[in-house]
Amino acid sequence: MDTHPSARCVVIPSMPAGASVNYTCNMRGRYVNVIIPSVIQYLTLCEVEVYGVPVPVFKKAFLRIKFNSKEDLSNHIMRDNVLQKIKSANIQSSIFQVRWTKEPEK
Numbered sequence: 391m392d393t394h395p396s397a398r399c400v401v402i403p404s405m406p407a408g409a410s411v412n413y414t415c416n417m418r419g420r421y422v423n424v425i426i427p428s429v430i431q432y433l434t435l436c437e438v439e440v441y442g443v444p445v446p447v448f449k450k451a452f453l454r455i456k457f458n459s460k461e462d463l464s465n466h467i468m469r470d471n472v473l474q475k476i477k478s479a480n481i482q483s484s485i486f487q488v489r490w491t492k493e494p495e496k
Contacts, residue, residue: 397417397419399413399415399417400413400415422440459472
């Protein structure tokens with residue numbers, strides 16, 4: 391049963407008998423499906439190996455910051471400058487993403 395039709399690694403139009411192929415998909419999942427459309431036969435696979443790698447778990451957390459600024463935050467260039475200042479103060483910048491989720495109020 392094809393539970394995720396959009397999660398497709400590769401489509402192989404044909405393959406000679408006895409051929410050996412490798413695919414790297416960089417996908418996350420639990421199952422590997424092999425589907426042969428319009429064919430009702432047995433498919434014999436030999437020495438099939440599927441490898442997985444640990445995937446880091448990311449959690450979202452939202453931080454509401456309220457600050458006073460003399461900058462004109464209605465100006466999008468000034469808003470970007472303020473974000474850059476916040477990002478530069480962030481010690482672990484590879485972990486956090488800083489962006490406006492709501493436009494600053496005057």
